[in-house]
Amino acid sequence: MTERLRLLIATLLVAALAAGFWYSTSAASADNATVAWGEIEAATAAVEAWGSFAATGDIGLVDGWFAVDGPQYARLQSEADSILPGGVYAFALAEGVVVEPGLVRGTVTVTGGDGESQTYLWDIELVHQDNHWQVWTVRTTPEEPET
Numbered sequence: 001m002t003e004r005l006r007l008l009i010a011t012l013l014v015a016a017l018a019a020g021f022w023y024s025t026s027a028a029s030a031d032n033a034t035v036a037w038g039e040i041e042a043a044t045a046a047v048e049a050w051g052s053f054a055a056t057g058d059i060g061l062v063d064g065w066f067a068v069d070g071p072q073y074a075r076l077q078s079e080a081d082s083i084l085p086g087g088v089y090a091f092a093l094a095e096g097v098v099v100e101p102g103l104v105r106g107t108v109t110v111t112g113g114d115g116e117s118q119t120y121l122w123d124i125e126l127v128h129q130d131n132h133w134q135v136w137t138v139r140t141t142p143e144e145p146e147t
Contacts, residue, residue: 040096042133043104043124050076051091051110057083067127070136088113093124102126102133105141 046065053061057080066073089112096106104124111117121141126133 039098039102039104039126039133042126043096043106043135044093046124046135047091047093047108051089053080054083054089054091054110055087056085057081058085064130064132065134067129067134067136070127070134072135072137096124099123102128102136 042065046062049062049065053059053076059077059080062073062076066076089110092109092111093104094107094109096104099105102125104126106122106124108120108122109117110120123139123141125136125138127136128134
């Protein structure tokens with residue numbers, strides 16, 4: 001094998017390795033973007049379903065959006081019998097961002113039938129079950145330390 005042929009083979013091998021590395025890192029980035037989008041979408045849909053539940057007490061309205069083995073579902077289930085059907089509530093998530101995998105932080109506005117609104121800063125913890133994100137629990141966003 002000539003020196004020139006060895007150099008050509010080495011160059012092609014390095015190029016192939018570089019292309020493989022680039023492909024694997026770009027595919028991973030695309031997967032992360034999809035997961036992040038999926039978390040925000042799931043949190044938004046779950047919050048909206050929560051509003052429907054709050055108006056009716058029908059726990060079936062949150063099925064699929066809340067993990068049935070999670071603490072938030074258990075809390076909703078315990079409140080279901082005390083809700084009088086016929087109420088009107090709208091829950092909306094705004095400015096949702098993925099803080100870390102499985103954690104969406106955003107502003108939730110709860111509007112009652114009288115038009116009065118309350119706004120909350122929530123951390124919505126999600127788990128990936130049954131091939132999609134579901135709410136595990138919700139908590140008040142911790143205050144940021146002042147700098």
